[in-house]
Each structure stands twice: as structure tokens, then as C-alpha cells.
Amino acid sequence: METATVKELFARSDNYLNKKIQISGWVKTVRSSKTFGFIELNDGTFFSNLQIVYDEKLANFQEIARLITGSAIIATGELVESPGAKQPFELKAERIDIAGHSEPDYPLQKKRHTFEYLRTIAHLRPRTNTFAAVFRVRSVAAYAIHKFFQERDFVHVQTPIITGSDAEGAGEMFRVTTLDFDRLPRDDKKEVDFSKDFFGKETNLTVSGQLEAESYCLAFKNVYTFGPTFRAENSNTPRHAAEFWMIEPEIAFAGLQENMNLAEDMLKYTIGYVLKHCPEEMRFFNNFVDKSLLGRLENLVESKFGHITYSEAIEILKKSGEQFEYPVAWGHDLQTEHERYITEKHFGKPVFVTDYPKEFKAFYMRMNDDGRTVAAMDLLVPGVGEIIGGSQREERYDYLEKRLDELGLNKKDYWWYLDLRKYGGAPHAGFGLGFERLLMYLTGMTNIRDVISFPRTPKNAEF
């Protein structure tokens, strides 16, 4: 007798038909009659369930008929063709052992639950159809991203989670400390004395691996990071989490154009890979989450992304005839409503917007020849908004130094970052891709809390 998984049964049913097999998994539902019944079993390996038929010949027939959803069982029997229309085959049980009982108050039902409720039982929601699909896609997408970069000889750099630099410039940070809050050490000025802290200085959770990635980029040429990122911003939106995963490639001897080509290739590769390797999951999303999903994704893999400059975007918005809440004028940053118009209505596909005024972009972005814009690029996609933010980096020592001065930043904090420009600073570029935002785009799920296993958001760190 062979043990099998549901995935194997569906992949190679000929090998198993009319043979005795053993299969183990969790009960999704039981339908019982007087002398026989059916169990829907999911073993976690495949999106579809296996139907098990059992009858009163089983010694524990009564017990099986009363199984509660969620119970773990091990079933043995022959795999036979099913007379029912909804499944090609089923297991005719000769024996069913109960590995773990469930309880009458099992919170998951056969009927549909709201995503809001399922977030309150995040430890059980991967057992639902939707979340089983989301997290298999998440796993496959992560693999596809590594595969994409590895096949192109990029080096995967694992940058630190704890950073001693408070100068990453990407927002509020979470403090990391071992100090006793009830008895904080103070210095002469009565301020907290961080020299007594674990690292002898202030430390925080990283908000970006970019600065460190640049260091490795200027040694390995092409690198990428893929790791957790932490932002202590009080953001309450369906697109923000305090802990999320980010992919940050960095390429040397390359500029903004190569950077955008890389981003486009990577997205198309990843989406194509998921479409090919998660057909059941993607069909499910298309049927139950977003009816236009597959058409949109398949179209995206074929089409060229749009390209416009910030200045062109302003012109498009001015000529659009739309009534916007925020004014459209050169020198004003693009608001969400503007971004949505450009990617959803004007282009109807992903669009790179480049060359923003330096005033609302980070210090490290490369100054353009016009002296007022920088070589930045944002990728906007319909439904999700900004999915990628990147730039060519300022590789000229004196320009970077000048920019730090203009913004009132302390050059001492950036000594090693400046060093990278001092010792063979080559043109280089990179971007950050929010992994969860990619998953939202891939699955049609509209809340970031539903594409990360145990979401951390303001006032919520349960589990």
C-alpha cells in the first residue's frame, strides 16, 4: 500500500486508480446518511479536496459520521472512479483513523466568512480556500523572484534587520533596545544614555536594505535583497503594514532605463511563473475575488509598460478634464487620485513615472542635468497604486555631499555611504518592490492584511 498526497492523485490519477492507498488530512465537511456518508478531505498539498466514501462496514462508522469539521484523519482504501459529477475519483474507505478530534465550536464553517472575521482567527484561516490559495501563491511567487535573479547571476545579499544607522530616511522606525524602561540610564544632560544600551548606541529595525545593498552592488555588480522591513508609521490603510517584505535589487554600471527594464522583466517573469504553476489558485481568484484578474494579468505579460515623466504626467492630468480634489501643477506631488487616473484610466496598465522634482524625493537619488529633477521612477499599477519605487543613485561624491548639506543631514552619519563614492563609485541604480503589494496585484485581494500570514498594523500584533 502506498501513501499519497491529494496533489499526486490529481497529477497522476492513472497510477493510483483501483489501487489501495493511504491519505491523511483535515475534514472540510461530512455528509452522512443512515448507512453511509461522504467526507471532503483536504491534505494541504492541493487546492482541491478528495471525496472519501465510507459506510457502516467501518468499525467506527458512528464516530466517523459525527466527525466535526477540522478533525484530522488518516484514511485507507481504494481509489475508484466517482459516479458523482463534481470529482473524477474518490476514496472508498476501508479504514479511517482519527488522528485528532475537532470541537463543536470550530470557528470555520462551510459557508463564506468575511475577511475581517478571518483576520481574528489568523491561526486557522490558512485552512480556508481563499487563504490556502493566497499563501501557496505567496510561496510560489517568492520562489519565482529568487529564480529570476539567480538565473541572471544576481547575488542575494541578506542585509541586517537591526540597523545602527538612523539615517535611512524612509520614515519612522521601531527602536531596538535592552534598556530597562523603569530605570533608564541618563547622561549629564538628563537624556537617555544609549552608550549603556546593548549595542552602545541607538538601534532600530531596518526600514530598507538599500544602503547596505549599494555596498554589495559596488562589489558584486548585480545584487538583490529579499527580507522583512519595518515601518512605525501610523498608517491605517489597506495597503500598509508595519512589517512587510521587500525586494530590493541594485545594479552597477546601469542607469534608470536599465533599472526600469529590470523591474518590468522581473514582474512579467514572476506573474508568468505564478500563472503557470498555480492554475487552480489563479482560477479560484478569478472566479471568486476578481473576475477580470486573469485577463488583466495575461494581458500584462504580453504588453509593454507605459513610460512617462513626471512633467508629462502633469500635462496629461491638466488635459484630462477630470475634477481632482488636489490641484495639478508642476511642483506638487502626485496624489493617489492622480496616480489612479494615470494608471487606471489613461493607460489602463502599469506605468513608470520618472524624473520627479528633487523636493519630494530622497537625498540619494541622482540629480538630472536640469538641476531640478532627479532620476527617480515609480511604477504605478491599476488597483494597487505604487508597487515599486526606485532611482538611479547619486554616484558623484560632490553632488551627494551637496545634497546632504542642502537637506541638513549630518555627513558623519553617512561616512561609509560616502566612501562608496570615494573608492570607485560607479553609476548604479535600484528599486524597492513591496512583496505584499505584488501579491495583492497577483491575487486581486484588496487588503494587505490578507496576503501576509500574521499582519502587524497599528494596534494589532495578535498571534
Add this chain to the structure above:
RNA sequence: UCCUCGAUAGCUCAACGGUAGAGCAACCGGCUGUUAACCGGUAGGUUGUAGGUUCGAAUCCUACUCGGGGAGCCA
């Protein structure tokens, strides 16, 4: 953080100033091919929390907590 909407049985919802209900889940029973199984029955509630108005509050008012949507910040 701001604006806005919401919170009623385990879940999804109804009742909108006058005795809190239904479907599903659970429990008991019936049913020889079901598949969101079906049929009959039982049980299940200080209506998010704390105040207030009223003869009377799930319903009106205030504050708070939590959640949804929108905005800002951004990935």
C-alpha cells in the same frame, strides 16, 4: 493622525422608541450517491464598553475600544 461608516446568537444578517428573529454551525432524530446535501426538532442573547435622554433604548445623544472605506506617509 484626519474624515466617514459600522459593532445584535459561534458565523452571516434582520428588527430602527414599545415582548430581540432567520439562515448556517452545534446538539437530537430521519434519510441507500451526497457535494454550500436534504427533512423534522432542541438549545443558544446583560444587543462592543461606560455614561446620558425617556414611562420605556438594540434603536436617540456623548465618550471610549475595535473594525471597514477614503486621505496623508510609502513598498
